[in-house]
Amino acid sequence: MANFSKSNVPQFRVDVYQNEYLAEGAREVNAIVTVTSTGGGTGGGLADRGSGAAVVIMVDCSGSMDYPPAKMTNAREATAAAVDTLRDGVRFAVVAGNHAAREIYPADGGLAVAGPETRSRAKHALRGLGAGGGTAVGTWLRLADRLLATADVPIRHGVLLTDGRNEHESPEELRAALDACAGRFTCDARGVGTDWEVREVTGIASALLGTADIVADPGGLAGDFTRMMETAMGKEVADVTLRLWTPAGAEIRFVKQVAPTVEALTDRRTPAGPRSGDYPTGSWGDESRDYHVCVEVPEAAVGREMLAARVSLVLPAPDGGPPEVLSQGLVRAVWTDDMEASTSINAQVAHYTGQAELAQAIQQGLDARKSGDLDGATAKLGRAVQLAESSGNADTAKLLSKVVDVVDAAAGTVRLKAKVAEADEMTLETRSTKTVRVKK
Secondary structure, three states: OEEOOOOOOOEEEEEEEEOOEEEOOOOEEEEEEEEEEEOOOOOOOOHHHOOOEEEEEEEEOOHHHHOOOHHHHHHHHHHHHHHHHOOOOOEEEEEEEOOOEEEEEOOOOOOEEOOHHHHHHHHHHHOOOOOOOOOOHHHHHHHHHHHHOOOOOOEEEEEEEEOOOOOOOOHHHHHHHHHHHOOOOEEEEEEEOOOOOHHHHHHHHHHOOOOEEEEOOHHHHHHHHHHHHHHHHOOOEEEEEEEEEOOOOOEEEEEEEEEOEOEEOHHHOEEOOOOEEEEEEEEEOOEEEEEEEEEEOOOOOOOOEEEEEEEEEEEOOOOOOOOEEEEEEEEEEEEEOOHHHHHOOOHHHHHHHHHHHHHHHHHHHHHHHHHOOHHHHHHHHHHHHHHHHHHOOHHHHHHHOOOEEEEEOOOOEEEEOOOOOHHHHHHHHHOOOEOOOOOO
16 A cells, blocks of 8 residues: 655545455456545645535426425525535536526526625525426536536536436437536436436436435435535545556456445546556545455466556546556455465455445345336345345345345345335435445
């Protein structure tokens, strides 16, 4: 592990957890890479100065937001709460979205600078928000991108609220919008009520390296928006990438974030020189995340050892010059004839392999339930209960207990509930990728 820092960014640390010992002929090396950022929010960070960040809040104003009318009222109040949470100096805008997108504040094709007067004007503009029309989220995202592009700042962030399905543009149009926005800003997405499509909302957050969640009761929107904006205001450095270098003959099999949520990164690799590739991680504040890296190495004889991968945390230079290496860690491979050493699974690797399986089991179980395959649903959700129990993931276990009756958690024996509230099922699906960290 190495650790580098400049005064204008938080300090980053990379720690690698693995069992480096392989049996003769074995080729797969697994490691958990823990990245920790500390020292943010101490006065030297980018977002801390306000002028280093820009935020666009996108509010669903489609016709369904008027059913019940309190939903639109809650959305206005939540957006006002988010505006109040903006730090002085942060650039911001509010977008009303239906089958089109319209900037309601500052409504001049650009961004306002947060301060007492602009926050007051923005909240006044919110009073005019009404519901009507359809839903085309891609248009909201593209407008947010254009607005954020007017600010020369490192932290660009979106907040998106929707209550319905994206019925007024094709999935291909939404995908194209996400592809166009990826890497340009991060975005947190929230679904309010129970009439929206979970995989649309989680797909938006995943593509734009943000968070997704359900707010089943619109009355909880203001609190959720405040917490979300506080987190966004804590981000201090953007566009950090995980750079993996492998020696000749070795290649990356997969890379995934495994905490605080499971997020596949393998297909997001961009070349970064000979035998190197970059994987995006988005913006960072004071936080820690875990990544599972799997490397395939050439076969070697007992007694040989090699560097399987070098993990670097990299920050691009704003002027296009050489990037700054924030921290590094090494993944090793050592071939041994000691059976006990080579068959031992590292505790971190085992834990997060189980957490990834837990997320997959929930998704497959809910899909089976929706399709009428009750036996398949029972088996998959039973396995999910078993994994949640063994890993200590109490939050997920609690969500599962609203969908199944647990007979024996340790054995994974469950019965499907005859009646499940739609909000409970959607909450389980939306939060299925949230993991619990291994006790180190």
